Amino acid sequence: MTHADWIFSGGPVHTMDPLQPHTEAVAVANGRIVALGADAAGWRGPATELVDLTGKALLPGFQDAHVHPLAGGLQMLGCDLSGVHSLAEYRALIADHARANPAAEWIQGAGWYGDVFDGGFPHRALLDELVPDRPVFLISHDGHGAWVNSRALERAGITDTTPHPDGGVIARDGTGAATGMLIEHAADLVSALIPDPDQKHIRRALLTAQAYLHSLGVTAWQDAAVGQALGMPDSFDHYLALESEGRLTATVTGALWWKRDYGLEQIELFKERRATSRGRFRATAVKIMVDGVCENLTAALTRSYNGHPHETGMSLIQPDELARITRAVDAEGFDLHLHAVGDRAVRDCVNALDLPRREGWDPRHQIAHLDLVDPADVARFAATGAIANIQPLWARQDPVLVETKLPYLDEAHQQVHFAFETLRRAGVDLAIGSDWPVSSPDPLWGIHTAVNRTAPSADPHARDTRSQTDPLLPTEAITLGAALAAYTTGAARANRLDAERGAIRLGMAADLVVLDADPLAVEARELGAIGVDFTFAGGQPVYSRAHNGALPTLLAQ
Structure with missing residues (x-):
């Protein structure tokens, strides 16, 4: 008999399977769920990793049905404004990023929020002050606009009289001057000039x-x-x-x-x-x-x-x-x-x-x-x-x-x-x-x-x-x-993945997450405070809060 690679027990297991919503143990072998409940113990072998949940909750791995990982990853590697929410913090991050990247032809980033600015839109004047020597292109947090400086407008040939492109708007102030806010496809006039990352x-x-x-x-x-x-x-x-x-x-x-x-x-x-x-x-x-x-x-x-x-x-x-x-x-x-x-x-x-x-x-x-x-x-x-x-x-x-x-x-x-x-x-x-x-x-x-x-x-x-x-x-x-x-x-x-993933069910791929608290046992107002201890994808550990990487043995046998 093949033995399990992992057996999880000692905490609530929420399967998201309406036919068996809850169980007390899960056995995983070769990346698949092979046993649930009392049957899991029979899969224990000499090399099986026994994971004691210590009262924490096991659920199917979460799936995101609409996400932009490349944009998110590039933002994390660039001038990332997403973790703050004030003009002073934006100013500091932009200035620091420009100083730390003196050889960069363009200063790029994302994550700003419009409510930080008077009238809901940023202006090129601040960017001109912070980065006067190079073009700047900063995408809004929602991805539907870009904040650019005067150098970027000049590179793109955008003037106060440039017509709005199809599907886009070049924002202008009360005098008709371009403000450096480019909405929807107007941002393409500048982004098309930026070399793709290697x-x-x-x-x-x-x-x-x-x-x-x-x-x-x-x-x-x-x-x-x-x-x-x-x-x-x-x-x-x-x-x-x-x-x-x-x-x-x-x-x-x-x-x-x-x-x-x-x-x-x-x-x-x-x-x-x-x-x-x-x-x-x-x-x-x-x-x-x-x-x-x-x-x-x-x-x-x-x-x-x-x-x-x-x-x-x-x-x-x-x-x-x-x-x-x-x-x-x-x-x-x-x-x-x-x-x-x-x-x-x-x-x-x-x-x-x-x-x-x-x-x-x-x-x-x-x-x-x-x-x-x-x-x-x-x-x-x-x-x-x-x-x-x-x-x-x-x-x-x-x-x-x-x-x-x-x-x-x-x-x-x-x-x-x-x-x-x-x-x-x-x-x-x-x-x-x-x-x-x-x-x-x-x-x-x-x-x-x-x-x-x-x-x-x-x-x-x-x-x-x-x-x-x-x-x-x-x-x-x-x-x-x-x-x-x-x-x-x-x-x-x-995601068209439901035949293989999304629930804890016999034969399904072992995409699993261990939460540090049971969402069904906490007050609703505390749900956002729950964190992730471990994540498994296809039966393999891909995240550990304790080790921030591949998991070692979680519990001695």
Whole structure:
């Protein structure tokens, strides 16, 4: 008889399998779950590692259904502003980074929040002061804008009279002068001039992101922009290389980036990429941007923005064209991953996902973000069978939402803001994605906010009392069980990994996470304080809080 490599016992095991939700032990052999409960003891052998949970909880590894690891990894290696939330801190980090990288042709970074600046937008004057000699390009935390200095504007040939590019806005002040804020595709005018990082740096960024996600208990994800997109280089070949070298320890679903200025002919490239992907990296989805975000008035709304009577946002792809694209992509057996923030964009996506069903095809189409959903579209959403890919960490009354978003929304729109429970109650399946580096990829932070509709106490972007105590539309909170499912079985289904991963069940891959507390046993307000002790991917240890690396023997036999 084959013996187990690992046996976990001594703490609650939440399987996320509705047929056997809880058990007391798990045995793992050759990367698979081979026994549960009392049967696990029979798999003990002389080399079996016995892991005493000491009352801590074992769950399936978390899966992120919408994340940008390359962007996150590059941000961690560059001028990373994501861990602070003040103008003084931004000033110090930018100046320090420029001083530490005197040979860099460009100063690049990301992670700034608009609410830090007067009027919600930064100005090139501060960057000109801090870095007068080189171009600076800093992407906003949400990825929908860039803050640049005068040198960068000059490099791109952007003047006060340069017309707005298709799908973008060059922000200007009251005198008509370009401010250094470039919205949506206007940022491409500068990012196109920045040399791609070299191969070594890109792979270092992906490995940095992988290690960070493993440290949070994430064992699988959907990369929501595989291709040259959002100012990032194409990660496709790098994922393949890491897989071939045995360094890809996560399981990754690639969502191939749809270039809106190309036609249906790009589907042939997608088919080639799907056929070439292998092992832990499979490119089975297609990502399409349908609109922007509310904070810069580019999310597509069914009525005008508050205070802007003639502005209803941008439809990056017109409804008829979107329907033509989704039908063609679905016919080739790809899962659709549609970015839709505004209620008009969501409606266009719901219409476009009213697709013919065919025998043998089990689509995992999803609409991501869903900041605003018109109540009239909820039942139709459910009827499509599409998945709601939600980012719960946004569903709270933090300064970003209160100061830079809510003022643009009328009262009726504010009442349908991140309507998670409404969607769930209507029968829409939920999957959670973090959209990192837009927001933290910590699953426990996301779960905390999904359940409480308030911010976790450690979040640097929500330190105020209102963020942490005053819930945003509390009737739209989901239960802890629903939140855990959306980060495990729900995300696994969205990632097309549910046959192998997402639950603790016999025969499943042993993607596991040991939490330092049982989420089912703590107060709801303490969920965000739970941490990760160990993470296993495919039965192999990939993170230990104690050792910050591969695990040694956890408990002497």
